[in-house]
Amino acid sequence: MRRTKNEVEEAIAAAVRDELAEHGYAKVSFEGVARRANTSKPVLYRRYSSRAEMVLTSLGRSLWFEVPTGLSQLPLRQGILALLRYARNRSEVVGADTLRALIGEADKTILALLTRAMEKAEGILAEQVIAPAVDRGELGPEPIASGVLCVPFAVLREQFLFRTNVPMTLEEIADNICLPLLKAATQPQGASGGQV
Amino acid sequence: MRRTKNEVEEAIAAAVRDELAEHGYAKVSFEGVARRANTSKPVLYRRYSSRAEMVLTSLGRSLWFEVPTGLSQLPLRQGILALLRYARNRSEVVGADTLRALIGEADKTILALLTRAMEKAEGILAEQVIAPAVDRGELGPEPIASGVLCVPFAVLREQFLFRTNVPMTLEEIADNICLPLLKAATQPQGASGGQV
DNA sequence: CATATTTAGATACTATGCGTATCTATAATT
């Protein structure tokens, strides 16, 4: 008669995904999700303290970055492209509208989660793509200047979130931005340049 | 007795700014603004069809990009830094929270406005900073590969919107990213590289 | 300057969602 904890939580997640798909993030409400999941608001409020948290939880892993395997075997350019493609696919699962809305409602905690996800992506770029390329001799051994690692993802995100019309291709990002920047591989000339 | 059109609109703008400052974007409402501006909801709904539009209009020029003068006289590095500083100051007037919220609620029209503002910034970079540097011989005459111009702003925005803790300095962005990328000045090796 | 038009300002209304409180019957835990 009464559903178990897991049944309820799966029903909630499904309801959130359906509401998102049908009406968009703006119209996702505690009331609507409760109705759709055949449950009630108190059940939701016991779990999530905000709409963003509810949606984020229900989207689950779709948002979070898992390491694609085999990146380190690819030549530099292919590795970069594969990583960019992976990141873009992850975003497309959620959709630009929902992502923008989530960012807009994010509190400090959620923002910290997003930041961690970005840093993880940068770590994968450094360890799974750049380091192997250095080992293979595709790149010189000079340390990468601080801040460079975020560039591919910053550009990708910019394109995905804002340029919904004619975004750059992944090849353009890789060939015109990532590769030149990595090959420049100059030591920082500025004040506080560090290494990674 | 009855206020003029301009008086009312200035009162609305002031009310929005006050509500923003006191309670943050999330709590800005048509009702609250109407109360604070000593007017009524219909007066607001006649003007703005959404909260985002109301806030955006009331923030007015704070958001929009005006050309700083004298950029073209500066050496390349100084010009880049000045432009980055200008862009960052513009964002700080509004604040990261409000900016994220606005982005989250932006409809197609508002998003198009944002995109235009970005393109304007890129235009200034190209015409007021890079072109003069080429004329002075600080940069080679090779055309800039497509997509490169957005990089400084993409990185800046990424830092401003998401890395609220320890963002990169403008000097790091200029020295580790912008200058190496511009000096690489390689023709695109990839498929569809164009020029600007 | 007189007339026509617009719209500020006030009020009222329906509808929706928020967030909380309360109760019970059942699932989970020990």
Place this chain on the structure above:
DNA sequence: AATTATAGATACGCATAGTATCTAAATATG
């Protein structure tokens, strides 16, 4: 088997969304 946690249902007060209606004053027009 006894205890604890919580699903499920209902209800409530409150805030805001968005619209409709009316009037009197500001603005535009000829």
